[in-house]
Amino acid sequence: MRVDVVSIFPDYLAALDLSLVGKARRTGLLDLRVHDLRGWATDRHRTVDDTPFGGGAGMVMRPDVWGRALDDVLPAGGAGHLVVPTPSGEVFTQRHAERLALEAHVVIACGRYEGIDARVAERARAAGHRVSELSIGDYVLNGGEVAALVMIEAFGRLLPGVVGNPHSLVEESHGAAGLLEYPVYTKPPAWEGLEVPEVLLSGHHARIERWRRDRALERTAARRPDMVAALDVAALDKADLAV
């Protein structure tokens, strides 16, 4: 999988040399390239922004500079997926991560200031690329770089071979069951007067599985009632009968 990130702060993406994503790069699972948008600016001051049409505070990133950058990094023929992090985007979820992990070539355009001229996304769509304007949450950052780090980690870890034990990807929060993860414990069995729930030490796998699903349901209902509404209870019941 190839991922290009374009930003006026390319050093912000240095964190991607670390840990699992760094390993995926070194083993060739992930061909990640970071570009400085100013490389496509044409004037002496390497300007990438200008005042907004219609007035208002702040600056807007210029379409011509972004156009030249994306012409160079998006795949010819329009088979790319352009991701634009923005507070006004569709909320990025594990479903998006799963879909992006299947793409051959993703380009992430990191906006700054008040954002990127809207015609940039329009032109990329017209050229046949998939374009997703995605938000990582309901808050405003100074730029898309942090959101790019979040998304690359979220879909990068799903690439085959990146995470050692793929089974650890199955029972996660926001996984297929649509539940939050149950509470986890490790040694010592008693710590600071706090005990690990007895059932987890019982070796009785059916009971342990039921306890875990009950805690996951409880937690999801308490913290994410929105997810409960979307639950496929029939599937859970079937699982229930299985236990």
Ligand SMILES: O=C(OCc1ccccc1)c1cn[nH]c1
């Ligand atoms: O602030 C964000 O992106 C940076 C950005 C991009 C365009 C204009 C302003 C700010 C963001 C918040 N949630 N998800 C993304």
